[in-house]
Amino acid sequence: MWAVYAGLSALFASLTAILGKIGVQGINSNLATAIRTIFVLVMAWGMVFITGAQAGMKDIGGRSLVFLMLSGLATGASWLCYYKALQVGQVAKVVTIDKFSLILTFLLAALFLGEKLTLKTLLGGVLITVGTLVVAL
Known part of the structure; x- marks a missing residue:
């Protein structure tokens, strides 16, 4: 089953690049990233509540929380750079270097x-x- 999810991840990642390139035209790439992040946040929390995973919040230890926060900061930095690169570069080159x-x-x-x-x-x-x-x- 992991391969199905990985394949879907690849499909959605490719759509992310194409839709992002279209969406970032004519606006600041940081603003585009912030707008995109709102939808990612809503979708992620929506899945937490749909699946009932919010009950596990009390079980998150300090170490896990710190590393999840650091991972989130790395993700944010990656997205900011990715959208700036998409704004000024060719999608095929940006995605290749990103991968x-x-x-x-x-x-x-x-x-x-x-x-x-x-x-x-x-x-x-x-x-x-x-x-x-x-x-x-």
């Missing part, structure tokens, strides 16, 4: 989470890097 985060994630997961970099992961990372350079240059 280079995969390589950074492989490396950071190995460094901070102790995840193993397998030969398959390294080979995939090299191919993604080459593909990123081909599209971006």
